[in-house]
Each structure stands twice: as C-alpha cells, then as structure tokens.
Amino acid sequence: MLPVPSSTLLRHPRWWALLAIGLCLGYAVVTVSRLPVWALPTVAGAWLVAGWLLRWGAPRHPRPGARVWPWSLLPIALLGIYVYLNDSFGIVDLGAIFFHLQAGMSDHGGGERLVAAVLYTLSMLALLAAFTWLVRVDHRWRQGERLLALILLASNPLLYGMTQRGAAIVTDDGAWLDRRYIEPAIFEAPASPPNLLVLYLESMERTYADRERFGDAYADLEALGERGHVFEGVRQLDNTGWTMAGKIASQCGTPLMPAGLLHDRQFEPLGRVVPGVDCLGDLLAEQGYRLSYLGGASTAFAGKGLFYEGHGFTEVIGRAELEPRLEDPDYINDWGLFDDSLYALTLEEIRRLDAEGNGPWGVVNLTIAGHAPNGYPARACRERQGEFDGVDILYSVACSAWLARYLVERLEDEGLLENTLVMIASDHLTMRVSVWDQLTAGERDNTFILLGPGIEGGTRIRREASMIDLFPTLLEAMGFTIDKHRAGLGVSLLAGPYEQTLVERHGLEPLNARMREENALQQRLWEGLVPNRPEEPEGEETPPADEQVVESPYDATGEVPASVQ
Template sequence: MKPPNTLTHLRHPRWWALLVIGLWLGFAVAALPRIPLWSMVPITGGWLLLARCWRWGAPRTSRPVRRVWPWSLFPIALWGLYVFLANSFGKVDLGAVFFHLQAGMEEHGGGERIIAAILYTLSMVLLLASFTWLVRVDHRWRLTERLLALALLAGNPMLYGIGQRGVAIVTDDGAWLDRQYVEPVILDAPRDPPNLLLLYLESLERTYTDRERFGEAYAHLEALGEKAVVFEGVRQVDNTGWTMAGMIASQCGTPLMPAGLLHDSQFEPLGKVVPGVDCLGDLLADKGYALSYMGGASTRFAGKGVFYRDHGFDRVLGREELEPRLEKPGYMNSWGLYDDTLYELTVEEIRRLERQDGPWGLVNLSITGHAPHGYPARDCRERQGEFDGVDILYSVECSAWLARRLVERLEDEGLLENTLVVVASDHLTMRVSAWEQLVTGERDNTFMLLGEQLEPRRLEVEASTMDLLPTMLEAMGFVIDWHRAGLGVSLLSAEPTLVEEHGLDTLNARLREETALQERLWEGLAPPQGPPPPPEPVVEQVVETPEDQAPEAPEELP
C-alpha cells in the first residue's frame, strides 16, 4: 500500500534542507535578542510556510542543477560563530577571542562548552550543506544569494567590531588613553607595611545584591560588607570582561588590549603578558613582599602563570601544583579544584607566609561562580541541598558563603593581623540562568576592603575595575603620585575617575580606536620596524707578524 501523498513529499530532501535552515534561523533570532527559546518554533514554521508558498527548492520552471558553491557559505559560517559566542557568553567580546587565541587555551575547563561547540559545529555543517543544496537546485536562489552574502557580511557585528578597530590606523588622536596613563610609582611607604589578601570571586558581581531579583544569593557577602569599606558603582569597561582582563585591569590599572600583530610570534603562545607596564606585583615585590598566587584552574590557561611570574610573584600555584596535595584526588571539576579545597590550601599557604619575615601578599582566584552554571563545592551541597546543575544563584550563594567562611576562619586564627583583605569580582558574569534578570538594569562589580585601619562604610562611586590598583595601594598606606596609577584613581581620594569625567561610552570608544596604549602594554614584544640596518662596512685590518716587525738590515756603507 502506498503511503499518503503528504508523507511522500515530506520524504523529499527539499523539506529536510528547508527544515534545517528554518531551525537555524529560528534559533538565531531567538538567541540574539534574548527572547524565549520556544519562539524559534513559530519562526521556523513561518519560514516553512514561505518556502511552501514560493516553492523554494522546487520551482515551477525547472532548470538543470548546477554544482556551484554559494558565495554565502563563509558569511553564514561567520554568523554561526557569532550566534554561538552570543548565546554562550551573552556579549561577544572580540578582545577576549583574540587574547585567548594568542595566550593559549591549553588546559581549558568547562567540558560542557566543548560539547556545545561540537554540537554547534555539526549543526553548522548541516546548515551549510542544506543551503548549498537549495542554491544548486533552485536557480532563483542562485541569482540572489550573492546579494545575501553582502548583506550578511555588512550586518555581522563581529566584522563591524573589527572594522571599528581598524579605524585606529587613521584616528586623528590615537593616544588619548595613553596620555591619561600615569606610571604606577610608590612615593612613600608605611613603616610597617600591611600584608595583602586579594580574593577574586569568579563572576560574583554586586548586582546580585538586589533581593527582589536574586533573593538571598548575595547575603553572605553583604554580611561580610558590614565590617568593610564597600564600593557601589564599579562598572566594567571594554577589554576587562574576562578573568585575565579583569585581573590585569585591577592590578595594572589598564584594560587588556590584546597584543594583535605586536606579538613577536603569531604562531606560538605569548611569552610575556603586558610586559610594558608595572603592576601590583611589581610594586610590592620592590618593597620586599613575598607574593603568592593560588587558583584551582591551570595557570597555563590564558597566560595566567606567565603574567604572575613576570610581575613579581614568587609562587604561582594552580591545578598542576595543587592537585598532588589533595587528600581525595578524585574531588575535582573540569577546571580543577573546588573552592572548599582551594581555601583549605590557602589557609596553609598563609600560615607559611606568616612564618617568614617581612610582609606578604596572596592573590586567590575562585571558580564557584563560573558561568554558565557554576561549580558549587561539596561543603555547599551538604549545607544547601541538591544542586540542579543549572541555577547560578545556588552557585552565587555557595561562593559568597565560602568566601565569608574563609575570612572569618583566618580572623579567628589571628592570621589577618596587619592585613588588608580585598574581596572583588574579577568581572561581570557572562550568560547564566539569571541572565534576563541581570541585564534589566545597571550592573556593577563587587569591591570591598577589610582592614584594622579602615572604618566600615559604603561609598557610592562612578568607577571601573581599573581604579582598584590605586585604591588598594592607598588603603595599604602607600603614597602614590596624585592618587593615580595606570588609568585608575584611588576611590579613597576626592579625585574624579575617568568614568566620572568622561563616561563609559567615551572610554569604550577610545579603546576601539586607539593603539598607543596597546603599544605601551606590549612594549618589547613588537618585531623591529622597517628594514634591518645595513651592515657595517668591513675594514680590513693589517696585522704584522713577528717577522714583519723585525728590524730591517742596515744599508751597507760604501
């Protein structure tokens, strides 16, 4: 018995190809404006309805199939990459893409994103194959798809961003940011300089304080802030929105403008990270500080180890160095150590530093709040109950509780005497389960200072993470030039910040258009400019042998 005529039509490759194109179109439209994912169903249905009305893939006037390659394949692939990045991270940051490509992505964690990337790639191959089939069998698409290729290229935000960066070559004033830069210099130091404990809480932005949107997720950090100087209004400028960029912004006072063509070798990972500027580690090392960095993830990822070793740190401890010290080696996530384990080892490291003479500094990077879902530790699961694997607020609460517990434990053990404790988010979070609630208003980063000499209070500021460097230095009692370091201004002073004076939009526009600050950051990595100098002319030197130097025989007398 023959199947119904409708089913016969559905078996035709035409409908499978059109369905793949429609699903991708629906997904892209749903993902980019952040509308509900189910909306891709009516979008796909509308596409298939148009395809049926216009008989796409089955024109009334048939022409021979031509084995051509569509001009639109590359533009479509670029859009696919853009959709993947936007759906994964919320905002496509080309600076982050370029930096990670050059700094190296070795020992990358987040296995779920690797799986997602593989699935995206496979679906993109299906899309390109389906579109190629449609163009080959339907001459109408062959006539118009070149115009489609141009439209896709012109409308892709990735290419628009690259074009804006290229404007830097012809910008009238390409050194405005560089002129704002103030070389970090310590003019005077206290007689008994304090220790420094700098806790970076991965993606734990202060926006989570809004209890109407996020409940009690941030409550433990708010409790910690009751005895701290809390800064409200620390914004995020471009090129500071991922972990390495956030740490460099707060420790060097500059955005992380990728090396680009200034890199000495385009086919190998960076050998140095921002070698042209002095950062927090350089300044403290010059004052005799013993410096350690600790993080649960690999220090080989994104140049973390290179940065810290080159900027004054004696000990750089990541996954490779800390994993052998675990009591339970199997207790790991795809990035590395869970934070309850990391903080136990942090206490041990501080005890070691306390036994030494002289001041110390320790920088610590957590992993619990990492997008998209976080990596809540076992201690949190025992306290908070089962984790559904999706809810980022569960991980935010876990991260805040672990940080508060660590600080209180160190206080109880007397390990924070004459110590400045800094609690900060490395950057705003990327796309997470609470994304729609996060982006409904202004967002700001966590930044608080705890110390014996600091009076607890809340300060409303208009600042960026670049202002953390001079603020930390002044909180430690150091005197710096004009309350400034890098592009940052101490938030404990009355000096206006660049965000207050010029606004985020102006700073971001300058970052896209200028190159002088970038050249400062990567000074020493740039290949020599222009042709090599001509070789020195070789001057033949005559050296007399001992025989040459013998006295000549006297002339015979007549």
C-alpha cells in the same frame, strides 16, 4: 487533482532543506535577542510558511539546476561562529578571543562545552548543505545570493569588531588613552605596611545583591560588606570582561588590550604578559612584600603564570602544584580544585608566610564556584545547601559567597588578619547563566569590598568607576602615597569626588570607542614584544603626568571618537 499525502511532502528534500534552515534561523534569532525560547518554532514556522507561499525550492517556472557553491557559505559559517560564542558567553569579546589565542588555552576547563560544540558543528553542516541544495535547485536564490553574502558579512558583529581593531593600527592619533596613563609609583609607605589578601570570586558581580531578583544568594558577601567599605558602580569597560583582563585591570590600572596583530611573532605563544607596565606585584615587591598566587585552575591557561611570574610574585601555584596535596585526589572538576580545597590550601600558605615573619606578605587567590554557565559548587556547599540541580547559578553564587565569608572568619579566628587588608572582588561580570535575562535587565556592576585596618565598617561608596580604579584604590587603602591618587588609568575611589574617574568624566561608551580606535596604549602594554611606539612629532609637547583629564588640542575641540559620533 488528489492532494499529495504529507508523507510524500516529508520525503521531498525541499521540506527537509527548508526545515533545517528554519530551525537554525529560529535558534540564531532567539540566541542573539531577548526573545523567549518558544519564539524558535514561531520563527521556523514563519520561514516554512514563506517557503510554501513563495515555492522556495520548487519554482513554478523552474530553470535547469546548477552545481554551484554559494558565495554565502563562508558568511553563514562566520555568523554561526558568532551565534555559538554569543550562546556560550552572552557577550562576544574579540579582545578575549585574540588574547587567549596568543596567551594559550591549554588545560582549560571548558569540557562541558565540547558536546555543545559538536552539536553546533553538526547543525552548521546541515544548514550549509540545505542552503547549497536550495541555491542549486532554485534559480531565484542563485540570483540574489551574492547580495545576501554581503549583507551577512556586513551585519556580523564579529567582523565589525575585527575591522575596527584593524583600523586602529593606522589611526593618525591613537594615543588619547595613553596620554592619560600615569606611571604607577609609591612615593611614601607607612611605617608598618599591612599584609594583603586578595580574593577574586569568579563572575561574582555585585548585581546579585538585588534581593528582589536573586533572593539571598549574595547575602554572605553583604554581611562581610557591613564590616568594611562596599564600592558600588564599578562598571565593566571593554577589554576587562574575562578573568585575565579583570585581573590586569584591577592590578595594573589599564584594560588588557591584547597584543593582537601587533605581536611580532604571530605564530608563537606569548613569552610575557603586559611587560611594558608596572603592576601591583611590581610595586609591592619593591616594598619588600613576599607575594604568592594560588588558583585551582592551571597557571598555563590564558597566561596567568606568565603574568604573575613577570610581575613580582615568587610563588605561583596552580592545579599542577596543588592537586598532589589533596586528601582526595578524585575531588576535582574540569578546571581543577573546588573552592573549599583551594581555600584550605590558601589558609596553609598564609600560615606559612605569617610564621616566617620576614616582612609583609601578599596573597592573591582566584576561585571557580561562580564560573558560567552553571558554576562549580564545592562539596562543603552541597552538604550545607542540599542537592545541586546542575543548572541554577544562584546555588553556586550562594556557595561562593559563603565560602569567602567562612575563609575570612577562619583567618580572623586564628589571628592571621591582624594588620591585613582584605580585598574581595569579582574578576568580571558573569557570562551567560540561568538568570541571564534578569541580570541584563538593568545596570550591572562588579563586586569590590575592602576590609581591614583603617577601613570603617558599614561604609558604602557609590562612584561611576571601572575595574581600572581598583588598583590605585587598593594602594591608598594600604596606606601608600601615590601620584595624585592615580595609577595607570585608574583613580582612587577613596580620593573623593573631586578626583573624577575616567568613567565619571567621559562615560563608558566613549572610552570603549577610544579603545577600538587606538593602539598607543596597546603598544605600551606590550613594549618589547611589539614594534617600538612612534615618537612624538618634533615640537609637540607631552602633557604633564598629572594632567589626566585636560588634554591635548584633540580634546580641546570636544571631539568624540569617530565610532560614537
């Protein structure tokens, strides 16, 4: 028998179907694992060899085909969504998905992902068509395909997380975290409260300070840190890993547990953001502070405007307000203003507040240069650093660090930072970028630097902490007396090691497990938008407010969350 020419093989739909499935399988394996890109053709090739040996799509004893729709189509599509999210962000955060769906995603700057989304959609259609063809022509796949559907559903991390959050709604005792919540309050203020400047540097985690892995990309922030307090070991809890979550954690002392299924108007956008708790803006407004927020992106995206307007800020300024003030109206990116433009306008705002002189001021600022996947380096950086290749995130990291240092030094030169505390922090750890493998090779932590009066230079404080601890630390650094060095779930990192943070006492994973299993803290955050929290059972005493870490009969047993047992 003469061999079948390869051209005939390529014309056979069997090989096209197997090739489509193999390539998609290889891409999924490479994306969700730490395997290098060259593993993709290896996985696809192994799939094709298996298909040839087992004669998938061409059984030796074929049975009549059947025009059926595979049960696995939906599980495959859901797994494809997970792979897309993993490829886009590195970590799939269900909390972020729930929050953005309800808080709003208008005016986002993710235009560069639209092409990727189209390619993913076309690839998924090809995969589903190929798999349907295989099931219809090969009876062996029809027989085992329902089991495959169950396996795909059970192994999808996206669905696993959803079921855990759903289970939290019916948890008998879902208040372990809520019992540790301390109502933020200022008991005593200094005679001359300092002004406050908060610079959130998008995705600028302190991990970049490792010169062996990342060179001098972080050098300008290191230089600033030598003049103040540098905090090391600020980890990332669940529900603090995206911009609004990081801001709320560091300004409210609590993870952002989205309203999710508890929101009482599921098909309407949120009207308020975490209305049930007091945050930095609420406390400072009561002390007579004039508060402004400036960001280059739209304040409509992810509820930023709602958050600041609902928590004490009188000026909430974003892309819509700042873009008309640009000298060059075409000098914008997908999200909005570049950071050099934003900082110039921030300087103008601080000059205005300082000139008014009606009590202390506070300015919160959010940059964009370090935004994954490639960053948005400003024109000033390109003139200083040379050409940007469009991919290297370290170029953008160096840009963000230099611009922050330049702003601080310019404010100092103009005398605008007298009696002013400066906080420089990343909003969260970065998502998937060009140096992702190096970043995820070891422990990671967030940037947290304090500069200003009473802050001794060259001080490094290493504590196992999280973004929720920034809130009470900032209040104490400003000279305010707070309740037992605590606010929300956070503990001041200036209080010394005898006041343990939740991470120091319990560890990251047990705390994350609690968040997946509980809903009382979630109800506290969204009080007024969700059904009332259940009352304490009659006869059960609530622990005093200062008992943050010794606790209830549930804790006395040493019981750990079910998901980590």
